[in-house]
Amino acid sequence: MDHICPICQINNNQMAIDFAVEEFICSHCDKLITIGKTTASKTIKKLVENVVLEVGRKGILYGTEYWVMNIVIKKYGSDTFWREYALKDKAGNNIFLSESDGHWVVLRPVDFAFKEYKYYAEANGKNYRWYETTPCSIYAATGFFEDKLKFGLATYKEYVNGAEMISREEYGASKEFFNGKHISRSEIRKAFGIKELPYRTGIGIIQPFAYNVRQCTNIMAVTALLICLLQLYVVTSRSNQTVFEQNINFAEVNDKEMVSKSFTLSGGSAPLKIHAFSDVDNSWANVGVSLVNEKTNEVISASKDIERYSGFEDGESWSEGSKSEDFNICGIPGGTYHFLISAEKEGGVTDPFKSGFRPEKGDFSIIQNETGTFFLQNDKDKSINSYTDKEALKNAIIEKAGLLKTPKEMGKLDSILINMVPDYGYPSKYEQNSSVKIKAIWLPVSFWNFAIVLICLVLFAGLSYLAKSIFETNKWKNSSNSPYSPTN
Numbered sequence: 221m222d223h224i225c226p227i228c229q230i231n232n233n234q235m236a237i238d239f240a241v242e243e244f245i246c247s248h249c250d251k252l253i254t255i256g257k258t259t260a261s262k263t264i265k266k267l268v269e270n271v272v273l274e275v276g277r278k279g280i281l282y283g284t285e286y287w288v289m290n291i292v293i294k295k296y297g298s299d300t301f302w303r304e305y306a307l308k309d310k311a312g313n314n315i316f317l318s319e320s321d322g323h324w325v326v327l328r329p330v331d332f333a334f335k336e337y338k339y340y341a342e343a344n345g346k347n348y349r350w351y352e353t354t355p356c357s358i359y360a361a362t363g364f365f366e367d368k369l370k371f372g373l374a375t376y377k378e379y380v381n382g383a384e385m386i387s388r389e390e391y392g393a394s395k396e397f398f399n400g401k402h403i404s405r406s407e408i409r410k411a412f413g414i415k416e417l418p419y420r421t422g423i424g425i426i427q428p429f430a431y432n433v434r435q436c437t438n439i440m441a442v443t444a445l446l447i448c449l450l451q452l453y454v455v456t457s458r459s460n461q462t463v464f465e466q467n468i469n470f471a472e473v474n475d476k477e478m479v480s481k482s483f484t485l486s487g488g489s490a491p492l493k494i495h496a497f498s499d500v501d502n503s504w505a506n507v508g509v510s511l512v513n514e515k516t517n518e519v520i521s522a523s524k525d526i527e528r529y530s531g532f533e534d535g536e537s538w539s540e541g542s543k544s545e546d547f548n549i550c551g552i553p554g555g556t557y558h559f560l561i562s563a564e565k566e567g568g569v570t571d572p573f574k575s576g577f578r579p580e581k582g583d584f585s586i587i588q589n590e591t592g593t594f595f596l597q598n599d600k601d602k603s604i605n606s607y608t609d610k611e612a613l614k615n616a617i618i619e620k621a622g623l624l625k626t627p628k629e630m631g632k633l634d635s636i637l638i639n640m641v642p643d644y645g646y647p648s649k650y651e652q653n654s655s656v657k658i659k660a661i662w663l664p665v666s667f668w669n670f671a672i673v674l675i676c677l678v679l680f681a682g683l684s685y686l687a688k689s690i691f692e693t694n695k696w697k698n699s700s701n702s703p704y705s706p707t708n
Contacts, residue, residue: 223364226258227251234276235364237287237310244364245290247275252369265360267291270319270418273305275363279412281326281403284309290363296356306363316398317408322420323427324408325385327398334379334386334397339701341379343386343399348379350701351425370394383428402426423695433684440677451670453488463492464559464660470505470569471654472602473562480559482514489553491663497544498656500528503566507656510560511549519560520549526656552662563656572643572650573597577636582621586613586637589646594637610637 223232225246232247243254243261251260273279277288286307293303302320316327334343341348354376358369374391383402388395402424405417463483472478485492498505508523524547530539573585576597583599594607596616607613614633615625623629696702 223253223255225249225251225253227253227260232364234274235287235289236276236278237308239289239308239312239364240366241364242367243369245362247362250362254368264362267293267360267362269301271303272414272417273317273412277412279307281307281315281407281411284313286315288363290365291361292358292369293360294356295359296354301359317403318400319418321422321424322405322418323422323424324403324405325400325424325426326403327387327400330386330397330399332397333395334388336377336388341386346381346384348381348384348386349703351378351380351385351696351699352701353377378425380426383426385426400426402428423691425695427695429688429691431684433681433688436684437681440681444674444677447670447673462659462661463557464658467655467657468561468563469655470563470565471571474564474569474571477510477560477562480561482556482558484556485552485554485662487554489551492549492552493546493661493663494522494524494549495544495546495659495661496524496526496656498526498565499653500526500541500543500565501653502529502531503527503653505565505653505656506563507658508562509549509658509660511552512558512560514556514558520552522547522549548663559660561658565653565656570650572646577640579617579621579623581623582617584620586617586640587643587646588637588640590642590644595646610634613637 223241223244224230225232225248228246228249228251230246230248232244234247241255243252245252245264249260250264250266252262252264254261271291271293273288273291275288275290279286279288286309288305289308290306291303292306293301295301302318305317305319307315307317314329316329318325318327330343332343334341334348339350341350355373356376357373358371361369370391372391374389376387376389378385378387385400387398387400389398405420408417409415463485464480466480468478492511494509496507498507504525504527506523506525508521510519510521512519524545526541526543526545528539528541528543530537532538572587573595576585576587578585584596585599586594586596588594592608594610594613595604596607596613597604605616607616614630614637617623617633618625618629693702693704696704
């Protein structure tokens with residue numbers, strides 16, 4: 221489409237589509253040219269600030285190809301400006317892009333006058349609240365125009381409903397009506413292939429909140445209901461139980477782990493509480509527990525120190541620590557498990573039978589205490605038998621070791637038993653803090669996680685409504701008809 225400027229003779233052919241033009245502004249000399257005339261009507265100010273599209277630029281919005289046919293900067297008061305880009309498709313349909321403070325609205329002309337009341341207007345079955353009435357004039361312009369430009373004072377009246385608006389532009393006896401919707405900056409970038417857009421400040425007249433609060437609240441309500449049903453199932457589908465309880469001698473787990481019997485947990489996930497007790501007195505003990513899932517071989521390990529100390533200082537007694545400790549292994553689901561248990565205490569574990577009498581062919585050891593009582597420990601099962609009758613002990617030794625009951629052997633045994641050094645205090649001194657008691661209980665299903673999730677959902681919903689209320693209040697702060705004003 222060629223339009224020769226009669227003033228500077230420049231061909232203004234930026235448009236790739238043809239349409240009837242009443243006036244155009246020369247891109248070279250900025251003169252307003254009326255088609256068919258050889259003189260200029262006036263010189264129009266150049267577009268300078270925040271204009272990101274140019275006349276003739278092509279873009280695709282909502283699946284339709286449009287061209288920018290003109291750009292108009294409008295002015296309100298002494299320092300309020302906004303930009304309007306008129307677009308046309310190949311079928312001759314017009315739409316407008318309005319940008320103010322970095323916020324974009326796409327406007328479509330409508331061929332009907334909406335019903336206007338004191339504080340709102342009605343169109344397409346919706347009520348739109350009156351936002352503002354704005355007198356404005358053209359400050360700068362460029363491009364091609366189907367009608368003559370109106371440089372006098374025009375009046376805009378805008379009505380808002382969420383992210384939509386309707387507006388009436390009145391110039392003298394002429395009235396035009398528009399329907400507008402918010403359009404995001406990312407859609408503008410994508411449609412026209414541009415990177416830099418005017419800096420955005422404040423809240424746009426129909427800028428939507430970051431997300432749909434009502435829809436989000438409904439989703440959270442359904443989520444809370446599903447969580448309640450799941451929690452009800454978890455609670456009713458399992459029973460609480462003691463899964464393990466045993467006294468374990470430190471000597472039995474000296475330098476090795478004890479493997480417990482298997483046990484089965486049925487139902488939903490819940491904490492497994494471990495209770496450990498040892499008769500510590502100015503000393504410490506440590507217990508290590510590993511829970512093994514027999515199906516997956518997954519191992520969860522935990523350990524705990526048991527300490528208790530006491531004494532006198534400055535005439536007063538003091539104590540700290542405890543003989544028992546509790547700890548949890550959290551979130552254990554149903555399945556078949558066993559424990560691996562290790563334990564140690566301060567000073568370690570002394571086995572007196574290691575220094576006792578052991579026959580060459582025997583699998584047992586013998587010690588004696590200061591009372592003259594003999595003790596025989598089986599190496600295999602660690603069982604201990606006591607003997608106060610020396611003859612009975614000798615017969616047991618000969619039988620267990622496979623010795624011949626001869627005067628020579630009996631004499632050797634007599635000599636060994638008579639000269640055996642007593643282990644003073646056995647067994648009482650070894651029985652002091654000799655074991656640790658471990659008890660494992662699969663606890664009731666915890667309601668804490670359930671309650672925390674529900675509280676978070678309720679809190680998020682409440683904060684969302686509060687944030688949206690603040691957002692809407694700020695959006696209407698420039699309106700003389702704000703629904704959040706005490707007078708309205």
